[in-house]
Amino acid sequence: MACLAAATAGAGDMYVSAALGDASYLNPVLASDSASGTVNDLVFNGLVKYDKDIRLTGDLAESWDVSDGGLVITFHLRKNVRWHDGKPFTAEDVRFTYERLIDPKVKTPYGSDYELVKSFAVVNPYTVRITYRQKFAPALESWGMGILPKHVFSQGDFNEHPANRKPVGTGPYRFKEWKTDEKIVLDANPDYFLGKPKIERCVFRIIPDQAVQFLELRNESIDDMSLTPDQWKAYPEFFRSYNKFRYPAFMYTYLAFNLKNPLFADKRMRKAIAFAIDKKDIIGGVLLGMGKAATGPFPAQSWAYNPDVKDYEYDTTRAKALIEECGWQLNAKDGYFYKDGKRLEFTILTNQGNKMRSLSAEIIQSQLRRAGIKVNIRIVEWSSFIHQFVNKKNFDAIILGWTVGRDPDQYSIWHSGQQDEGQYNFISYNNPAVDRLLEEGRGTFDQAKRTSIYHRLHRIIFDDVPYVFLYYPESLPVIHKRFRGPEIAPLGVGWNFHDWWVPPAEQKYRLAE
């Protein structure tokens, strides 16, 4: 074994990563936190996955066909895939996973993705056929869910099964050890269907404090870390042993208007505010330049992003002219607009604990002051923010962020039928053209057609200004220099982790065989 490992050049060493919180379930159906997600991604495979250019490609499925105009998806599974305990992987495992996802007794937050499935059939041990009630393009992405081994869960309660802490998967790494609140250890899987990964072991240490994580990084006791903009801009000698990366994250921060508020019912007023906000100032002050001005609901690296949409140029004069068109008059004495003796004034609400959002609010406050608008800021604890203000539509304007999926379907955010309490169109946005495009977008499988649908959607939402899209933040990871292979792609930096390696001379940890 030892000489075999030496023969594969560059195999060996250990990758030490840090997480702020401990994982919850090492079971992709039950877990919803990012710490669990990171580990599950290495231990489990879905039927499909995203490649570096954010296109869906096969994972446990070798290929798939979409038939019946998009109502039927047939997955052809890889043969000769084995679970970490040696048992073969078959279509029955896929069926088992699907049945758990829709089982009302299972504590999963992902059931909604599979509500449109009409029937699930195992055609033969390596083929499954899924029939949908209606055409649903994001369906394909939902089969990226990690597939669970049926034989492991055959006995006992699924929610509290011991395997949720000792997972058995098909992925490149096998579970070795989980010490609560300390670390999770994974070892390379020699039987992985794409070949054994070069890095022998992965350790996720739980270090709940950002500042201490940074000290551990400077001490080279962890190999990667996601930095904040100010950490990223710290002294270069801190990063002598690290490669720094930056790439746009799949998220955006926005200022949303409550369209039920008479003040924001008029599109001209919303446009005026868009003209009165200088995003360059916000990006410079809040992100230290590590981000991009946002123009719409898709991040710039997504194929759904429409590059032809040109942002509102910062222009206070134009903003003021638009406000005057709405019937407000500038009071020369205090510099604010008034109508019927009432000052033009509203409150921006945001959640506690997110410095970037509260700083953005302050910058916007001072910028809108210049345009004659009085802004108040109120910062509320997350839970009451969501339940007493956002869900109850009890706000003028809020600053929040969306983490968006790789698939551009944002039906639940923009569709007019999604306005009930607890749904995500909490601004009461209602545009029939947008509704139609959202429906068309999720019902179309053809990539070129979908692209054009979402480009149009981007344009319309930008023109309607239901949100002022503020910025797309960047992911700012650093990775220890001894690792060869990290490469930035639209998907991010870890997409080819399986191929990373360390030259033998630079290997830091020797693992006892």
Place this chain on the structure above:
Amino acid sequence: MQNYIIRRIIHIIPVLFGITIITFGAMHLAPGKPTDLMTDMNAKVSAEAKNRLAQLYGLDSPWYVQYGRWLMRVARLDFGASFRDGKPAISKIAERLPATLLLNILSIIFILIIAIPIGVISALNHNRFIDRAMTVGVFIGFSVPAFWLALMLMILFGLKLGWLPISGLHSLNAGDLPPLARVFDGAKHLVLPVFISAFTGLAGMSRYSRSSMLDTLHQDYIKLAYAKGLSRRQIVVKHALRNALLPIVTILGLSLPALIGGGFIFETIFAYPGMGRLGYEAIMARDYPVVMAVGTIAALLTLAGNLIADITYALVDPRIRYK
């Protein structure tokens, strides 16, 4: 005495009951539900899915019904499973208890070893320079924010000098080390946490022993001892000290709950897997079963600590008798 103890133990029951009702009520007054972390602002979770999850966790019934259910389970010594990861709340506590006990017992021992001499020396040199200097010293320890001091010492001893690890409880390779080296590795990880928790906790104990010693030194029997012509050393060690330490026994009893309650900030900084983090994270995640289990055990220990303090007080001080 026996009757007294029995009466006190019976009194514990309604108090404990009250504490759990208040904890449970307060927890439910806080906005938000345990399932929120999973579902809030997650555009992929539909409203029906949210309600279904809340139902699965039994969160759809009023709080008193939930409390009733909780009480029935606890009567069978079952504290329920954590909402966050499905593990029994008791085993989550049991997992973290040893690390917390280790740290707290070590730091209490250090506090006693250092604080009592400081108190005694201060009292003997009442209002002289050495008294003032020690007072300033312990108050610096009391006032300095533990997290700041921790970060500074981490930078000094971890990063610059490289003598000590920065955070955690074990090294990554601890499992492969021979037993003796493993103990040494653990000890190295404990140096900074124990030092900081002892240094920041010196003030209370040293001030108590100082004032108690001062009190004793003014007693008639001390004057008598001087009159008898005993040496100062004999007076201090044999007559004054033993009496002055009586109140310390009470304080030790009262610090029983502190033994299992870890400092949350402290444990977060040192990435130390202890009770403080467990409790805090459970509150933030509205993980009701864990919050209740931690709360009940802490309440029980506080009550037991009070009782033990009272009893030992009677045992060591012949002037005190309970009826």
